[in-house]
Amino acid sequence: MRALMMDTPLLISSQLRHGASMYGDQQIVSRTVEGPIHRYTYDDAYKRACRLANALCAYGIDQGDRVGTIAWNGFRHFEIYFAVSGSGAVCHTMNPRLSPGQLTYIINHAGDRLLFIDATFLPLVEAIADRLTAVEAIVVMADATHMPECALANLVCYEDFIGAHAEDYDWPVFDENTASSLCYTSGTTGEPKGVLYSHRSTVLHSLCIALPDVLHLGEHECVMPVVPMFHVNAWGIPYAAAMTGSKLVLPGPKLDGASLYELILAENVTVTAGVPTLWLGLLGHVKETGQDLGSLRRTLIGGAAVPEAMVTVFENDYGVEVRQGWGMTETSPVAALNRLKPTMSDAPEDARLRIKVKQGRSVFGVEMEIRDATGKRLPHDGTAFGELFARGPWIASHYFGNAESAALDWFPTGDIATIDADGYMHITDRAKDLIKSGGEWIGSLELENLATNHPDVQQAAVIAVPHPKWDERPLLLIVARPGTAPARQEILDHIALHVPKWWLPDDVVTVESLPLGATGKVLKTELRHQYRDHRLPGN
Ligand code: AMP
Numbered sequence: 001m002r003a004l005m006m007d008t009p010l011l012i013s014s015q016l017r018h019g020a021s022m023y024g025d026q027q028i029v030s031r032t033v034e035g036p037i038h039r040y041t042y043d044d045a046y047k048r049a050c051r052l053a054n055a056l057c058a059y060g061i062d063q064g065d066r067v068g069t070i071a072w073n074g075f076r077h078f079e080i081y082f083a084v085s086g087s088g089a090v091c092h093t094m095n096p097r098l099s100p101g102q103l104t105y106i107i108n109h110a111g112d113r114l115l116f117i118d119a120t121f122l123p124l125v126e127a128i129a130d131r132l133t134a135v136e137a138i139v140v141m142a143d144a145t146h147m148p149e150c151a152l153a154n155l156v157c158y159e160d161f162i163g164a165h166a167e168d169y170d171w172p173v174f175d176e177n178t179a180s181s182l183c184y185t186s187g188t189t190g191e192p193k194g195v196l197y198s199h200r201s202t203v204l205h206s207l208c209i210a211l212p213d214v215l216h217l218g219e220h221e222c223v224m225p226v227v228p229m230f231h232v233n234a235w236g237i238p239y240a241a242a243m244t245g246s247k248l249v250l251p252g253p254k255l256d257g258a259s260l261y262e263l264i265l266a267e268n269v270t271v272t273a274g275v276p277t278l279w280l281g282l283l284g285h286v287k288e289t290g291q292d293l294g295s296l297r298r299t300l301i302g303g304a305a306v307p308e309a310m311v312t313v314f315e316n317d318y319g320v321e322v323r324q325g326w327g328m329t330e331t332s333p334v335a336a337l338n339r340l341k342p343t344m345s346d347a348p349e350d351a352r353l354r355i356k357v358k359q360g361r362s363v364f365g366v367e368m369e370i371r372d373a374t375g376k377r378l379p380h381d382g383t384a385f386g387e388l389f390a391r392g393p394w395i396a397s398h399y400f401g402n403a404e405s406a407a408l409d410w411f412p413t414g415d416i417a418t419i420d421a422d423g424y425m426h427i428t429d430r431a432k433d434l435i436k437s438g439g440e441w442i443g444s445l446e447l448e449n450l451a452t453n454h455p456d457v458q459q460a461a462v463i464a465v466p467h468p469k470w471d472e473r474p475l476l477l478i479v480a481r482p483g484t485a486p487a488r489q490e491i492l493d494h495i496a497l498h499v500p501k502w503w504l505p506d507d508v509v510t511v512e513s514l515p516l517g518a519t520g521k522v523l524k525t526e527l528r529h530q531y532r533d534h535r536l537p538g539n
Helices: 012-022 042-059 075-086 100-110 119-131 158-162 198-209 237-244 259-267 276-289 309-320 349-356 444-452 488-496 524-530
Strands: 027-031 037-041 068-072 090-093 112-118 137-140 154-158 181-186 193-198 220-223 247-250 271-274 298-302 321-327 334-338 367-371 386-391 413-419 423-430 434-437 440-443 458-465 471-480 507-510
Touching: 012 075, 012 198, 012 237, 012 386, 027 075, 027 198, 027 259, 037 042, 042 075, 042 158, 068 075, 068 100, 068 158, 068 276, 075 090, 075 112, 075 181, 075 237, 075 247, 100 119, 100 181, 100 193, 100 247, 100 524, 112 119, 137 158, 137 276, 181 198, 193 198, 193 423, 198 237, 198 334, 220 237, 220 259, 237 247, 247 259, 259 276, 276 298, 276 309, 367 413, 367 440, 434 458, 444 458, 444 488, 458 524, 488 507
Parallel strands: 027 247, 068 090, 068 112, 090 181, 112 137, 137 154, 220 247, 220 271, 271 298, 298 321, 434 471, 471 507
Antiparallel strands: 027 037, 181 193, 321 334, 367 386, 386 413, 413 423, 434 440, 458 471
């Protein structure tokens, strides 16, 4: 029997519309790229998102067209999120830290027709502009007085673009499975892959992250996503904030400890979210200055493992609850969240810490399991470990441009984990061949290829070694060609020609040979184990 309820689609436009009509005077505060703080309300944001949606239609952006952004967390980026997706186009956010080659590939692969960029990223775009195959115009997210000098003919000022368009807009109603946004992630092999979110997945994910045991969002909260809006939609916070009427603080380009602290205090931030590296800066700042963390009550930390010391400092010294989260670009991202069960709250500190450093339990909607190499499901006993698989309504079934491939019913995460009897998942290793530095990926394969291009390098392996600030940094191990002794700096100079500076290995070690597995592949797990205490220069 079919139910007799309305079939109202879950659409992103409804989130901002609700935010503006119910919490119209709630504030959105942004640190601009120009410096000053910008402050307005959900009502103002809604009107400007309507103007932008009208402008996009007038320009000729159709449903399904891709519109790229290269921008920090700020109010114009927030407007773009809702205007682009809400009007039926796809908001494609990009990481400005990618190399020019990677950015070119991603923009062309997505087929972006328009690019919205912060003025600071203009040199980046200028350098690749003649290689962009579908981009018609570049809209600089600034007003006329802050437009940079530039020779590009197709440059438009954001405020001119939205111009005098109407402050209301008839948001189209369409199937909730329509694509809403796109974010590329580094593949272990080959080129970056696009994850294409839907309105349905985004709205359901927003409902999930607003829950009390996740971010606990609502009109009485003030949330500051430090995680960038170019990284998995700032973990969904802009959508969830609009939907729940939380005050939203967008920190712009200044992510150092002092700048974050200033916003937390001035705006009475109660909830934050970001990768571990960023919190080191904030904790260092408050320790140095002897300050407290004001009204901050909880922080969602994910993207990389949360060090035990970070949990104790936040919780014991500052009374801020740490909630570790686990997810991926392909999982929207929130899939697991770590809060202690009520029965654990009286446990001794070390027992509680042992749980808190785990990645967490499945949130409603996501199922997780671990499997061995033959695909057999392993027990959830806290000991057996295998590759983590996940499934649910906000988990990718295909990559963008590859819809003909068989749909995945379980997503293989490339993380190796245990799951205990209470459901707490703990990542113990990573099967995928990548290094995560400060929350951003570095491709080991690309570095290895570049190293072996050097005439004196016979074999190369790049592994992640633990780093106190960046969580992981790349270490390059090389086997030299017989009769040669390549110098460390020479190899690094050779690699530096092709990758962003922050990708450069922190150290180069020459070895006699590399350990190989049965299939002739370098045993990275063994190398990671062997070099886990390797002291990188400067540490
Ligand atoms: P990304 O797609 O860039 O968001 O990266 C996702 C990957 O980051 C996961 O597959 C993990 O390898 C890693 N990751 C995310 N959250 C955590 C966490 N809490 N602890 C350890 N690794 C994490």
